[in-house]
Amino acid sequence: MPFKSRIKSDELKILSYSNTRMDLLEDDKQYLSNLKKGFEGEVMFDLLTEKLQCNCLILNDLLLKVNNTTFQIDTLIIKDALHFFEVKNFQGDYYYEDKEFYSNKSGNEVLKPLGQIQRGESSLRKLLHKHGFNFPITANVVFINPEFTLYQAPKNKPIIHPTQINGFMKNFDRTPSKLNSRHRKLAELLVSLHITKSPFTQVPTYDYHSLKKGNTCSVCHSFSMTVEGRICRCLKCGHEELVEAAVLRCVEELRTLFPNIKITTNMVHEWCRVVESKKRIGRILDNNYKIVGVHQWAFYE
Numbered sequence: 495m496p497f498k499s500r501i502k503s504d505e506l507k508i509l510s511y512s513n514t515r516m517d518l519l520e521d522d523k524q525y526l527s528n529l530k531k532g533f534e535g536e537v538m539f540d541l542l543t544e545k546l547q548c549n550c551l552i553l554n555d556l557l558l559k560v561n562n563t564t565f566q567i568d569t570l571i572i573k574d575a576l577h578f579f580e581v582k583n584f585q586g587d588y589y590y591e592d593k594e595f596y597s598n599k600s601g602n603e604v605l606k607p608l609g610q611i612q613r614g615e616s617s618l619r620k621l622l623h624k625h626g627f628n629f630p631i632t633a634n635v636v637f638i639n640p641e642f643t644l645y646q647a648p649k650n651k652p653i654i655h656p657t658q659i660n661g662f663m664k665n666f667d668r669t670p671s672k673l674n675s676r677h678r679k680l681a682e683l684l685v686s687l688h689i690t691k692s693p694f695t696q697v698p699t700y701d702y703h704s705l706k707k708g709n710t711c712s713v714c715h716s717f718s719m720t721v722e723g724r725i726c727r728c729l730k731c732g733h734e735e736l737v738e739a740a741v742l743r744c745v746e747e748l749r750t751l752f753p754n755i756k757i758t759t760n761m762v763h764e765w766c767r768v769v770e771s772k773k774r775i776g777r778i779l780d781n782n783y784k785i786v787g788v789h790q791w792a793f794y795e
C-alpha cells in the first residue's frame with residue numbers, strides 16, 4: 495500500500511471527457527494521447543513497486559515547489575536513502591546523442607529525460623535542505639515500455655532499460671533498510687506540500703451547452719447506452735454497469751468539468767439522458783450526496 499497513491503489528474507480527466515463530448519483539435523488530441531500514455535506507464539511501474547516487501551514508504555506522483563520552481567516526481571521511494579524515479583513510457587526505437595534522445599523514425603523528436611531528472615533531483619535536494627532534512631538521493635529514469643530500444647545508450651547514466659527493470663526491483667527489494675521517525679516525518683511533509691492543482695494544465699475551452707449530452711460507456715466511451723432494470727448496458731461493447739454507478743459517474747464528470755457548478759436533479763437528468771425517470775435520478779442523488787436547499791433551489795454537495 496503506497497503512502498501516497500496516484501490518481502488520474504483533472505487535466506487528463508477533462509481532456510478525456512471533452513474528447514468524447516466535443517471535437518478536439520489535433521494538438522489537443524495528441525496531447526491527450528501523450529498524457530494517457532504517460533499515466534499508463536506510471537501505473538505499470540506502480541504495479542511493480544506495490545510488490546516490494548522491503549521496509550519503505552512509496553509516494554506516487556508528487557508536485558512540489560521550491561524557490562519558485564515547480565517540479566514533479568513520478569515515484570519517490572523512501573528507504574534509507576531517497577529514490578527518485580522518472581517513469582517514461584516511450585515506445586519504439588530511439589537513439590542517444592549529446593545527452594539527448596531522438597526518435598529513430600523521424601530523427602527530430604528530441605526528448606531530454608536525463609536533464610529533467612537532474613533538475614528534479616536538484617530541486618528535491620533544495621527542498622529537503624530548506625526543511626532541515628539531509629538524506630542521500632538517487633535518481634533514475636525508468637523506461638517502462640517493453641518495446642522501447644535506445645541505440646548508442648551510454649553506460650554511465652541513470653537509466654533503467656526495460657530489460658533491467660525486474661533485476662533492478664529484485665535487487666532494490668533485497669537491500670536491507672531501516673525506517674525511523676525522520677523518514678516518516680519527511681513522507682508526511684512531502685504529502686502536505688504536494689500541490690493538487692497543477693499550474694501546467696492545458697485543457698481546451700468548453701462550456702456546458704457545447705458538450706454532447708448522454709451517458710457514455712465507461713469502457714468504450716460510446717453513447718449507445720440502454721437501461722434494462724437496474725443495469726445500464728452498452729450496445730456497442732456489451733459492458734454492463736449498475737444504473738446507480740453510471741449516474742454517479744455522470745455526476746463526477748460534471749463536477750470535474752465544472753468545479754463550481756451546482757448539481758441538480760434536472761442537470762444530471764439532462765446529462766445522463768439514458769435514465770428517463772427524474773425521480774430515479776433524484777433517489778440516487780439523495781442516497782449519495784447531501785442535499786442543500788429546498789424545492790427548485792435544491793442542489794447536491
Ligand SMILES: [Zn+2]
Nearest residue numbers: 711714728731
Ligand atoms: Zn462500451
